[in-house]
Amino acid sequence: MRVVAHSYARRMDIRRSLRRSRTGVTLLSLAALLVCGCSAGKPTGTAGSTARAALAALPRATPSALAPYYAQKPSWRGCGVPGFECATMKAPLDYAEPGAGDVRLAVARKQATGPGKRLGSLLVNPGGPGGSAVGYLQQYAGIGYPAAVRARYDMVAVDPRGVARSEPVECLDGPEMDAYTQTDTTPDDQRERVELVGAYKKFAEACGARSARLLRHVSTVGAARDMDILRAILGDGKLTYVGASYGTFLGATYAGLFPNRVGRLVLDGAMDPALPARRLNLDQTAGFETAFRSFAKDCVRQPDCPLAAKGATPAKVGENLKAFFRRLDAHPLPAGDPDGRRLGEALATTGVIAAMYDESTWEQLREALASAMKEGDGAGLLILSDAYYERDAEGRYANLMAANAAVNCLDLPAAFSTPEQVEKALPSFEKASPVFGEGLAWASLTCTYWPVAPTGEPQRIEARGAAPIVVVGTTRDPATPYPWAVSLSRQLTSARLLTYQGDGHTAYGRGSACVDSAINAYLLHGTPPAKGKRCS
Structure with a gap:
């Protein structure tokens, strides 16, 4: 899971995408916003x-070397x-x-x-x-x-x-991005941790190879x-x-x-x-937990919420969602994807995250969760995840994730230098969000292996x-x-x-x-x- 923050237009697109999953209409792709800042240092308040x-501030006078740029006349x-x-x-x-x-x-x-x-x-x-x-x-x-x-x-x-x-x-191509977005960001053992680190390294190396000039x-x-x-x-x-x-x-x-x-x-x-960024990422983790608690409070009042039996508390909603993610980690669900992708823990978590940006999407999220949990159909959550990553029906990705990492990793130093630092920070992230904390902590490794040094x-x-x-x-x-x-x-x-x-x-x-x-x-x-x- 890579953290994305969506504009109003993007949230509307996600809502349309989920509705259209019922009739098979392909999703649209609008502008997305990401916040996954990459910087080092101890958390500060x-x-x-x-x-x-x-x-x-820069000098008020425009440098002479820049004068030709300021004198351009656009040709509309x-x-x-x-x-x-x-x-x-x-x-x-x-x-x-x-x-x-x-x-x-x-x-x-x-x-x-x-x-x-x-x-x-x-x-x-x-x-x-x-x-x-x-x-x-x-x-x-x-x-x-x-x-x-x-x-x-x-x-x-x-x-x-x-x-x-x-x-x-430009970084990874479509099939490579499919693999990247499905990488388990809550590694259970050393092998999965090596796979996750390898995915971040491959992403960074591809960006360095394909976009060296920029x-x-x-x-x-x-x-x-x-x-x-x-x-x-x-x-x-x-x-x-x-x-x-x-x-x-x-x-x-x-x-x-x-x-x-x-x-x-x-x-x-x-x-x-x-x-x-370590503080930015930790604050944002707490922000997603705050949003999820609002969803959970609403969920227990709805008769169609698959995460809450009668009398369930909002805390129980979170526990049930975590249990669902663990089941997907072991047994991904079919999702009707022509490229053969199944709904695993990583894509399902991304789908839930995508619905946290706008409360009007909660109903569609409940429906997608019900389809997955009761009918074994992961299509609704997969469509949400694809909209989040700007993946179209042909398996092509916009350059959203590539540009996001490129800018963030240049603006600030990496949040963590090693996987061992992430492991030490896990308790604070999981305290901030029992539901999303572990995945968001590991996602903070995005800039660790970046091929160019930060300038900000x-x-x-x-x-x-x-x-x-x-x-x-x-x-x-x-x-x-x-x-x-x-x-x-x-x-x-x-x-x-x-x-x-x-x-x-x-x-x-x-x-x-x-x-x-x-x-x-x-x-x-x-x-x-x-x-x-x-x-x-």
Whole structure:
């Protein structure tokens, strides 16, 4: 299991995918968000994170070597989706050596529809790293954002370097990814531990072999600097931006580097840039447990929940799910897969994780679990897992997992140096989540064998001098736990924290009129939410 955090659009896709499993219709694939940060160091609390150095702003003047990039004129053209235009922009492969080559980035926009005066461009990013911002714009944001926002802004997206349409990082092929995603991440003995370590090594080696040129140049700092070039070539003096999940880290990084160019920034489902990955991963493990407990409380009230007999407690729901996973570890279920895959513990766990991002998916999860547990049919959970990994019906994977690892492993050092360190940390992860802790602890080895050294480190982002920035946190968010939003809002000197008291990942566009009206007022009128504002 590799941890994925899904945008609103991606959650809708998962819901559709599970419904369509009943009729055999293939799943769609939209932008996904991942949070599986890779950094070393002892766990620190939110208060402890404030002792870290702050990200330094870049000089206000554009270096002469970058002037040609800032002077680009995009050539817009149709790109197959009615109402949208696409273009390509260039950025230096290495900002330290602008003359050493370029990277070409895919950009898309949908022009403001009116009425009302155009306010400029609104850049959106669904997160990841690895989620396609262009796909997110074309399939959700450009048609699903509030009409009043779309009327006044050109909706714009750029796939970050290494992602989707922007010179994507490549690692394993389809069959190799099938094997990788089925690898047991809860090893029972030395042989299984060796197999798991071997899978991580093979993944890393493939990335190094197939993406050697890009692998050292896909950092979040680089992507943030690319966004400033895009801001300039769009003709905007300041950046207006909505980022979700990892997109909040990207947006906060932009604010730290270019505080004087911050316009209206919304950071929804915030990450804490000051935490090392061992703490990020541990916090996230606890976040998934919080989400699962909400599901379990709901489950015991439902007559169709296969994890709860009459009178069962939420704790018993978790115990029953763990027992189900153990049975799958020994005896995988048929799943109607044309490629012969069966539903084992790894894919089933991923399927359950996928449904934790949106409470409206709980009913479909109960149905998938019932089919697996009562009828021996793993198809529903397999479809959820495939949507999570962006695997299509032909067995092809998007570059989601490859880009995610490439960016995370460059941004921060590895969470663990050896499998023995993971074993020592298992008790803390299992305490954080009895259901998911073991698998998430072993998943923290993703960056351990990475072929290139990291260039970043945990650091506070203050963005002194920036205009007001809205940070949004959901109290029972599984993938970006609420304390991260609190911490980021305390780091950013101009931040306003907007709290959504509820379930699910991120808050904007999820049905809360309170959240949506507060963010819309900020985007349209520049009025940030009142201090301490809470919605439910």
